[in-house]
Amino acid sequence: MFSNAPTKNPTVLAWLEDKIKLVNPDKVVWIDGSDEQIEALRAEACSTGEMIKLNQELLPDCYLHRTAVNDVARVEGRTFICAPTKEEAGPTNNWMDPSEAYEMLYDIAKDSYKGRTAYIIPYSMGPVGSPFSKAGIELTDSIYVVLNMCIMTRVGFNVLDSLGDSNDWVRGLHCRCDIDEEKRYICQFPQDNTIISVNSGYGGNVLLGKKCFALRIASYLGRKEGWMAEHMLILGIEYPNGDVKYITAAFPSACGKTNLAMLIPPEFLKNKGYKVWCVGDDIAWLRVGADGRLYAVNPENGFFGVAPGTNDKSNPNALATTMRDTIFTNVVHDLDNNTVWWEGLNDNPPVNAIDWKGNPWDYRKYDKNNKAATAGAHPNSRFTALAKNCPCISSEFNSTVGVPVSAIVFGGRRAKTAPLVYQSFNWQNGAFVGSIMASETTAAASGAVGVVRRDPMAMRPFVGYNMGDYWAHWIEMGKKIPNAPKIFHVNWFRTDDNGNFIWPGFGDNMRVLLWILDRCEGKVDAVETPIGYVPKVEDLQLEGLDIDEATIKELLRVEPDWWKEDIVNIKEFYELVGDHVPAEMYEELAALEKRLG
Ligand code: GTP
Ligand code: SPV
Ligand code: MN
Numbered sequence: 001m002f003s004n005a006p007t008k009n010p011t012v013l014a015w016l017e018d019k020i021k022l023v024n025p026d027k028v029v030w031i032d033g034s035d036e037q038i039e040a041l042r043a044e045a046c047s048t049g050e051m052i053k054l055n056q057e058l059l060p061d062c063y064l065h066r067t068a069v070n071d072v073a074r075v076e077g078r079t080f081i082c083a084p085t086k087e088e089a090g091p092t093n094n095w096m097d098p099s100e101a102y103e104m105l106y107d108i109a110k111d112s113y114k115g116r117t118a119y120i121i122p123y124s125m126g127p128v129g130s131p132f133s134k135a136g137i138e139l140t141d142s143i144y145v146v147l148n149m150c151i152m153t154r155v156g157f158n159v160l161d162s163l164g165d166s167n168d169w170v171r172g173l174h175c176r177c178d179i180d181e182e183k184r185y186i187c188q189f190p191q192d193n194t195i196i197s198v199n200s201g202y203g204g205n206v207l208l209g210k211k212c213f214a215l216r217i218a219s220y221l222g223r224k225e226g227w228m229a230e231h232m233l234i235l236g237i238e239y240p241n242g243d244v245k246y247i248t249a250a251f252p253s254a255c256g257k258t259n260l261a262m263l264i265p266p267e268f269l270k271n272k273g274y275k276v277w278c279v280g281d282d283i284a285w286l287r288v289g290a291d292g293r294l295y296a297v298n299p300e301n302g303f304f305g306v307a308p309g310t311n312d313k314s315n316p317n318a319l320a321t322t323m324r325d326t327i328f329t330n331v332v333h334d335l336d337n338n339t340v341w342w343e344g345l346n347d348n349p350p351v352n353a354i355d356w357k358g359n360p361w362d363y364r365k366y367d368k369n370n371k372a373a374t375a376g377a378h379p380n381s382r383f384t385a386l387a388k389n390c391p392c393i394s395s396e397f398n399s400t401v402g403v404p405v406s407a408i409v410f411g412g413r414r415a416k417t418a419p420l421v422y423q424s425f426n427w428q429n430g431a432f433v434g435s436i437m438a439s440e441t442t443a444a445a446s447g448a449v450g451v452v453r454r455d456p457m458a459m460r461p462f463v464g465y466n467m468g469d470y471w472a473h474w475i476e477m478g479k480k481i482p483n484a485p486k487i488f489h490v491n492w493f494r495t496d497d498n499g500n501f502i503w504p505g506f507g508d509n510m511r512v513l514l515w516i517l518d519r520c521e522g523k524v525d526a527v528e529t530p531i532g533y534v535p536k537v538e539d540l541q542l543e544g545l546d547i548d549e550a551t552i553k554e555l556l557r558v559e560p561d562w563w564k565e566d567i568v569n570i571k572e573f574y575e576l577v578g579d580h581v582p583a584e585m586y587e588e589l590a591a592l593e594k595r596l597g
Contacts, residue, residue, distance in 0.1 A: 006030055007122075007160035011167045012137060016120060019139055019173055022106060025113035031121045031146055033155035038147065045143040051327070055338040061325045064333055064340060065144050067202050068179045069357050072330060073380045074204040074211065074253075074445045076461050079186040081216065083465065090466030091578050101187050105196045108183055112175040112198075116141040122160050123153035125214050125285075125299035129162045130400035132287060132297055134218070138172035138208045145174060145206050148327060151302040151384045153209040169193065170217055172208035176201055188212055190220035190464045203304055203329065203382060204444075214283045214299045216464035222285070223465065223473045226480065231458040232284040233261035234296045236394050236403060237513060240273030245517050248284050248296050249409035249490075250434070250458040253444030254380070256411070256492060256505075257281050258305040262317035262392055265510045268543045276510065277394035278317070278387075279403055281305065286405070292482035295402035300387070306444070307331050307381045309344040314506050317392050318383075327384040330356040332376035342377035349376065356381055379443035406520045409513075411490040412439030412455060417562045418491035420503055420555040421512045422532040423519055427478035430487025432588035433532070435471050436570050437489075454573040468580020475584050486520050489532070494555060502555055504545070511541050529558040530595035560596045567593055 002013055020028060031037065042063060045051040052064040081089035082101040089095035096104075119140050126133030138149060149155055163169055171194040177183065184199040195212040197205055204211045218229035232248040239245070251257050261281040265274045280298025289295045303321065307328065310318050322328070332341040334350035341350050349363035356378040367374045387393055396403050410433055412418070417438075424430035434457040441451045445461065454460070456467065463470045478484055490512055492505040515535050518524045526533035534556045537549055570589065574581050 004030075006032070006157045007163070009160065009163060009165050012160070012163075012169065015171055016137070016139065020118055023109055023113035023118060023139075023141070023175060024111045025116055025118035025141065027117040029117055029119050031119055031150070031155055032157050033150050038150055041143050041146055045147070050144055051147075052333065054328075054340065058337065058339055059323060059326070062322075062328065063147075063326075064328045064331065066330055066356060066358055070181050071179050071200050071202045072378050072446070073202065073443060074461065075184055075186065075200070076445050076447070078184050079461065080188070081464055082187050082189045083191060088465055090463075090468065090580065091576055092460055092467045093463070096187065098189055098192070101189070105185060105187060105198060108177060108185070108198045109173065109175045109196070112177045113141045119143070119146045121146060121149050121155055122157065123149055123155045123209055124159045124162070125153060125209055125218075126297055127398050127400050128154050128156070128158050130297075132285060132400065132402070133299070134170065134213075134221075135159050135163045135168070136170040136172055136209055136213055138174060140174040140206070142174065142176050142201055142206065144201060144327075148207050148304075148384050149209060151325070151327065151386055152207055152300055152304060154301050170195065170213050172213065173197070174206050174208060175199070186212065188216045188464055190217055193217065207304065210283070210300070210304065211462055214285070215459070215462035218285065218299075218464075219459070219462065219470065220464035223469065227288075228286040228473070228477060230284050230286060231282065231462055232296075232408075233257040233281050234279035234284050234298055234403065235261050235263075236277040236279060236396070237510075237517060238275040238277060244277065245406045245520070246279070246296065246403040247407045247409060247513060247516065248286070248405050248485075249411060251411045252413075252439040252442070252455045252458045254306050254442035255413055255439055255458070258303060258318055259315050259506060260509055262315055262390060263510055264316060264507045266507055266544055269510060269541070274510070276392060277396075278390055278392050279394045279397055285402075287402070288481050289401065289404065291404075293404040294481050294485050296405050297399070297402035298397065302384060302386045303390070304382050304384050307342040307383055308375075308377055308379055310342070311345050314344070317390055321385045321390040322383045324389055325386050328381070329384070330378040330381035332356065332361060342381055343371075343375055379449075405485045407488055407516050408485045409488045409490055409516065410434050410437050410457065411492070412437050412458070413442075413493040414438065414452070414491045415440070415493065415495045415499075417559070417566050418489060418494070419534055419558055420492075420494065421488060421490045421515065422529065422534045422558070423516075423526065424487045424489070424532050427484050427487065428475055428584055429532070429588055431471065431474040431478065432585055432592075433487060433489050434474065435585055436566075438566070438569075454569070466580045467577045468582065471585055472580070472582040475582055486516075488516050502551060504547075508545060511545070515540055530560060530592065530597075531558055531563065534558065563596055567596070
């Protein structure tokens, strides 16, 4: 079948032969990631209407894609961890018996490429050839997937060269089928290094290198091999003297990772010479380095970022990144100048426009309280953009060893309970802080929006095994890192009685990051509270901020009654996670309860 195959790897060839026989395409194409091939695929996608070529003067090499209306976000209810036993997947994951899952999925996949082309994408998560990187092959019948993977991962035959005859690669089969919601399944088989995704064409469901591989499969491998795969951004803060310190931060989907990773410092800090460098905006692979510090690598090659709310004030770096080589998904098409628009881009919605569903759109009918029905762009509309086009991309982006991490930050959307920032007492307590994270749900996954749910380490939808064992792995890792990062928790989303955010957020979050790094260096004292250490107001750099001291105190307030209420919910969640919850977590919970009085 493969006289022209760019590899002799027997495991690769056998798997492909088998799967291609199953899906039965008219044609098979190997993706080498070359400019010529990408250009030809773009042209083909435009000829069928799968993509729209945008104004090439204003947006060179940019395209627009609209997904099916029923296929706009990750589908957690249809995502499965197919481990040998239900217990290995744990109570927070959907589970299917692997042999039953294979049978059902192969039945759906059978002949589904008929009349279509099979694209074989060899890709690397992490720089090709780095000892920390991992190879994958995705078989797909979607040009949109190919073009997105060519942005989000490192695609090319050099991945196969570097793999050689090794069997250490992740198998990914994607079949669009009929985009039938009832037959949509996103299945991970961690023990088999395998992912099968059927009946979707949307982002996290089908760009198999991302959540399926770099988090679900990788978290399983990380536990086995002694490292960590986390839903974290990675950023570097450069001080005026040239020193750069690195922070990773885990916030749930659509809770501010991309924004924080690329933030622009407030004016007075910029004037002093502070800079922020982005290493990654969504996923971090973390390993212990020879010097006993924790090192972070971003396994991705681009950003699959939330479009709505992105503008030249909230995130100018993200906006600049999308000005070339970008695929926009489910945003508004401005027909007058053949560009794109989304809610929150600016105050000039296009007059002559098509909405994300492909219908004519009248911006005057937009109702903030009924976004779902009246928005021009889907709330989870996204841009797929190359990391190298980001104005603040770190010089360490392609580093094969990663960057040393000074601080790990957890955070979520909490209208009340969590203060602006607090520091955990130590690694174990920090892991506990991660385990009790909670956040309001967002449009990144299908289902209700704005409901508080527990989302430990921002990994609830992404841990490829039992959540309790994942917490145990966190605790174990702490013992293996002599110079471990300090662990913090932030909340940019505390609201006043009218529901307005109290903290300005975005670039001003830098003020909180500087306090965090000061704490890591032992440069400032803090106030001890039952949940951890909070800043003394005078240690926060508040220059140029229009907030009075009372408001800052309100932002930093730890209200024991709110926390006691939360503990009821935490206990329920711990019970749900069940008997794999490590004893250390219950110790921490008891200690917190005691401190709260
Ligand atoms: P995923 O890509 O889904 O994992 O999400 P993400 O964590 O990268 O989220 P992103 O940075 O795209 O933020 C999503 C939403 O949060 C956008 O609507 C932002 O405008 C909003 N947001 C980000 N940072 C802040 C902040 O500091 N304050 C407030 N109020 N909103 C913010
Ligand atoms: C998320 O939902 O956390 C994302 C987008 O980053 S997706 O790739 O669709 O998972
Ligand atoms: Mn994400």
